Amino acid sequence: MTLGGLNRGRSMLSQIAPDEYLAFFRPHDFLARESEKPDGLLQILEGWACKYRLLSDGRRQITALFLPGDFCEPQWALGRAPTQPIVALTNLRARKTPCQAPPSGPVDAQSVFWKNFADGCDRQANWLVTLGRRTAIERLAHLLFELFERMRHAGLAYGQQCALPLTQMDIADLTGLTPVHVNRTLQTMRSRGLIELQSKWLRIPDVRALREVAAIAGTDAAG
Numbered sequence: 001m002t003l004g005g006l007n008r009g010r011s012m013l014s015q016i017a018p019d020e021y022l023a024f025f026r027p028h029d030f031l032a033r034e035s036e037k038p039d040g041l042l043q044i045l046e047g048w049a050c051k052y053r054l055l056s057d058g059r060r061q062i063t064a065l066f067l068p069g070d071f072c073e074p075q076w077a078l079g080r081a082p083t084q085p086i087v088a089l090t091n092l093r094a095r096k097t098p099c100q101a102p103p104s105g106p107v108d109a110q111s112v113f114w115k116n117f118a119d120g121c122d123r124q125a126n127w128l129v130t131l132g133r134r135t136a137i138e139r140l141a142h143l144l145f146e147l148f149e150r151m152r153h154a155g156l157a158y159g160q161q162c163a164l165p166l167t168q169m170d171i172a173d174l175t176g177l178t179p180v181h182v183n184r185t186l187q188t189m190r191s192r193g194l195i196e197l198q199s200k201w202l203r204i205p206d207v208r209a210l211r212e213v214a215a216i217a218g219t220d221a222a223g
Contacts, residue, residue: 020095020096020097021095021096022045022093022094022095022096023042023093023094023095023096024091024092024093024094025047025049025088025091025092025093025094026088026091026092027088027089027090027091028087028088029087029088029092030085030086030087031049031072031086031087031088031092031094032072032073032082032085032086033082033085034082034083034084034085035081035082035083036081036082037081038076038081038082038099039099040096040097040098040099041071041072041073041074041076041077041096041097041098041099041100042071042072042094042095042096043069043070043071043072043094043095043097044066044067044068044069044070044071044072044092044093044094045068045093045094045095046068046091046092046093047068047088047089047090047091047092047093047094048065048066048067048088048089048090048092048165048166049065049066049072049086049087049088049089049092050062050064050065050066050086050087050089050170051063051064051065051066051073051084051085051086052084052085052087052173053084060173061173061176062170062173062174063084063124063127064120064123064124065147065174066086067147067150067151067154068151068154068156069116069153069154070116070120071113071116071117072086072094073086073120074101074113074114074116074117074120075117076099077099077100077101077113089165089166089170090165101113101114123146126142126146130142130143130175131175131176134214134215136175136177136181136185137185137188137189137213138213138214138215139175139176139177140171140175140182140185140186140189141189141194141210141211141213141214141215142214142215142216143171143174143175144164144195144202144204144210145204145207145210145211145214145216147162147164147202148162148202148204148207151163160203160204160205160207161196161201161202161203161204162201162202163200163201163202164197164200164201164202165200168182168183168186171186189213193205193206193209194206194209194210194213195210
């Protein structure tokens with residue numbers, strides 16, 4: 001290891017409190033299993049994960065996405081066991097802390113923690129509207145707009161683009177569409193100049209236009 005790499009490693013470790021440690025996961029590794037009490041809270045530092053439900057015939061519905069900065073999951077601090085499994089979609093690095101709300105400190109970690117919980121509840125409500133009322137192109141536009149805004153708030157958007165490590169099957173399982181329908185809808189969105197997708201990166205040439213297609217009202221919390 002070079003001196004620069006060693007110094008960066010020491011800097012990263014110096015930000016971890018004594019009662020915290022880093023946890024690493026590979027794609028498809030479980031962060032949590034259904035009904036198994038977690039041994040700590042996870043705050044994702046790098047990578048993506050998802051929560052999902054499998055039907056008896058094997059069909060999957062992804063019910064939540066966890067991106068950098070998200071806690072997985074805040075309600076575990078209330079003593080709740082996971083009701084659905086959570087798996088890594090990419091290589092993932094997380095900070096693991098005791099299974100309780102963070103204590104108050106110079107930086108109000110509690111406010112950040114509970115805001116994360118409230119934001120997740122808002123997203124779930126928006127996803128319910130999406131699955132119940134939005135058309136296929138509105139569903140995809142809403143999803144991509146939401147993910148871009150979340151990455152932007154996390155400081156991980158670069159201009160009008162951000163990473164998008166989702167497969168078309170993942171997108172289908174998020175939006176309740178078939179992979180074929182997702183593929184056709186994405187092609188339509190590309191041809192209309194709403195999005196550009198290349199090498200697991202999303203670029204939105206006109207964010208306002210995508211927001212309009214997503215049928216997002218002024219009061220919606222898409223981010």
